[in-house]
Amino acid sequence: MEINNNQLLRFTTAGSVDDGKSTLIGRLLYDSKSIFEDQLDSVTATSAKKGHDGVDLALFTDGLRDEREQGITIDVAYRYFTTPKRKFIIADTPGHIQYTRNMVTGASTANAAVILIDARHGVIEQTKRHSFIASLLNIPHLIVCINKMDLVDYSEDVYNDIIGQFEEFSSKLLVKDVRFIPISALNGDNVVNRSVNMDWYQGGTLLNILETLHISSDINKIDARFPVQTVLRPQSEKHRDYRGYAGRVASGIYRLGDEVAVLPSGFTSKIRSINAGETEVQEAFAPMSVAITLDDDIDVSRGDMIVKTNNQPxxxxxxxxxxxxxxxxxxxxxxxxxxxxxxxxxxxxxxxxxxxxxxxxxxxxxxxxxxxxxxxxxxxxxxxxxxxxxxxxxxxxxxxxxxxxxxxxxxxxxxxxx
Structure with missing residues (x-):
């Protein structure tokens, strides 16, 4: 499959406390050479000051001073990086139960969710909670990373046992695509580079899977929905008869001459013109911001919705x-x-x-x-x-x-x- 290197993948990371999310993201950024030199120098210095041997990868994501002092990630942290094959936005969400709400925020626009499981502990409550939220938010791809495999001697039996635990409860979820990867974020096994310690694993690395995931648009192209944000009534003499309805197309396609209904009133009309800024266009589709005029003088206000007469919500x-x-x-x-x-x-x-x-x-x-x-x-x-x-x-x-x-x-x- 040919990958569009301008294509953007949004993914969220989630797991329980100390499952290694920040270290995983740090490894992903570090090994894919997506770290700026000054940032690397800063994190290297901070790592040395804390007495760490080498670079503390978690510091690449725990960027806030309070986070570093407390030693925990306390909010959703967004990170951006690019490889030759794709652009990425990562939403790193906290593992504590009291921050489950943050995952709802971070996952709301995600194309994929990376769920971390500590190989020593297996599936726990937070694993189920985060997987359920991913299913609830209709995220199509779930990548289950079984982390800290170095602490269980890279055991294939441990890996297979955790897959069984996950599949036992995930059959109730509505996720279309679930994949499993054994990793060690600390040592870099199967994150960007293939692991020499787990030659029994024949699948792709995490980065390879992220680069090659098929991204289907989450924009509904069938049901035309245009929520009206404001009514445009220019005061100039030239445009005194203009009455446009401005907003952002939520879904579907609108064309000149389309028969539309204004909800909740139910009044019908046809589209007379569509303007994107100063330019008149023949059609508008999500997520364009446009102004629409109608043939008939209908009472339309903010909060109303212009839809097709034959396809209504x-x-x-x-x-x-x-x-x-x-x-x-x-x-x-x-x-x-x-x-x-x-x-x-x-x-x-x-x-x-x-x-x-x-x-x-x-x-x-x-x-x-x-x-x-x-x-x-x-x-x-x-x-x-x-x-x-x-x-x-x-x-x-x-x-x-x-x-x-x-x-x-x-x-x-x-x-x-x-």
């Missing part, structure tokens, strides 16, 4: 969501929150917690209605006005929401519409 004030609770404070029963969905912002409340998910077993918990930090569950949401939605698995842009606390303005939850 659900329009409802009440719907079900798989919700990840992100806030330190638990959800308040029937409390009012601000819901953000595309350009639509309004008040909403959690009407009911249908069930929560037991991350260890993936069983449904129906007798517990409390949502606390890191809880994941299916909830019923009711809004003050209709939202135009698609299922998250069909359309990431129109299938996702966030909830904001009206008093603190903190983002308290992120959700995927089912």
């Amino acid at each position: 659900e329009s409802s004030q009440e719907f079900d969501i798989m919700l990840c609770w992100l806030n330190n404070e638990p959800a308040k029963p029937r409390a009012k929150y601000t819901i953000m969905h595309t350009s639509n912002e309004q008040r909403a409340m959690i009407k009911d917690v249908v069930y929560k998910v037991d991350i260890n077993t993936y069983n449904r918990i129906t007798d517990d209605k409390d949502l606390s930090m890191n809880d994941i569950g299916r909830v019923k949401i009711r809004c003050t006005r209709p939202l135009m939605t698609d299922a998250y698995r069909d359309n990431r842009n129109t299938g996702s929401i966030i909830l904001i606390d009206e008093n603190t303005n903190e983002t308290v939850a992120a959700g995927m519409i089912v």
Whole structure:
């Protein structure tokens, strides 16, 4: 398969505390020669100051002073690097259970997830939690790196046993592609270079797999969805009759003359013009930002959605969501929150917690209605006005929401519409 060297792969790394995520990313950057000389000099000096033999690879990602002083990664750290075959963005997320919410953030735009497992400990709760979130967020590729193989004498039996543990629970996940790699991030085995210590492993290195993964666009090209961000009414004499609807195409394609409907009102019209900046274009597609004019003078405002008349989303004030609770404070029963969905912002409340998910077993918990930090569950949401939605698995842009606390303005939850 020919690889486009301009193609961008976004991937997230996740695992439990001390599984070696920062060391793995440092090794990936170091061995692929993606470290700037001044950064290498700084990390080398810091490593020597801390008494390390050689370069402490974890310091390439633990860039914040507080992180270094505490010895832990405390937030999502984004790193960028390029090889001759592909460009990459890495989202490194913390391993602590209390930071599960950070993985939701880091993985929300990922094409692949790299899950680390300590070869000495095998599959643990965080492995299941992170794998479940990857499945929930519809990430198509899961790369399971069984790390610290040097500490189990590079044992093929240990590697195969952990694969069995993972496959036992992952059969319930909706991930299309799962791959396994035995690695030692500290020593570099099977990260960028093939391991001489594990000649029994015949697969590719981590970098080879990342460079050759097929990236399918997560943009829905079929369902045309155009959330209106603002209405353009120029004050100049030349354009006084102009009334355009500006926004970013969330999915699908719009062309001149298309028959469209404006939701939630349901009024119909045809597209008269499409402008990308000062240029009039024949068509617009995701993720272009454009201004659309219609043949008819329809009442359209921010938060409305222009769609094709023969292909419309659900329009409802009440719907079900798989919700990840992100806030330190638990959800308040029937409390009012601000819901953000595309350009639509309004008040909403959690009407009911249908069930929560037991991350260890993936069983449904129906007798517990409390949502606390890191809880994941299916909830019923009711809004003050209709939202135009698609299922998250069909359309990431129109299938996702966030909830904001009206008093603190903190983002308290992120959700995927089912």
